[in-house]
């Protein structure tokens with residue numbers, strides 16, 4: 001499966017600027033709470049776990065495993081070339097993100113599969129974090 005050719009619909013806010021800047025630098029970033037130590041993603045003003053406002057940005061190693069996935073055969077828009085596999089990945093730092101799996105045949109995707117981040121530019125201004133099992 002391949003990355004989208006873009007442009008794809010996306011939204012950012014002042015809160016997520018460090019995340020998107022990181023993607024453009026091929027660096028996966030997430031927030032960690034300085035109060036309780038829990039990883040906080042997607043970014044928010046206050047920790048989901050303890051409500052502390054003391055959150056810092058960290059660099060993720062970009063490795064984790066597939067928690068859940070599906071394979072889409074009929075795309076919503078022309079930019080999404082089927083088949084593609086939206087997935088929830090659990091990062092080793094303890095947070096989850098919604099992404100797409102690339103570089104893997106649809107029939108080979110599996111819960112628990114070890115994956116790593118791989119960045120791809122879609123459209124002119126967005127770099128998205130995808131995940132793959134290839135080294």
Ligand SMILES: [Zn+2]
Nearest residue numbers: 033036047050
């Ligand atoms: Zn906290």
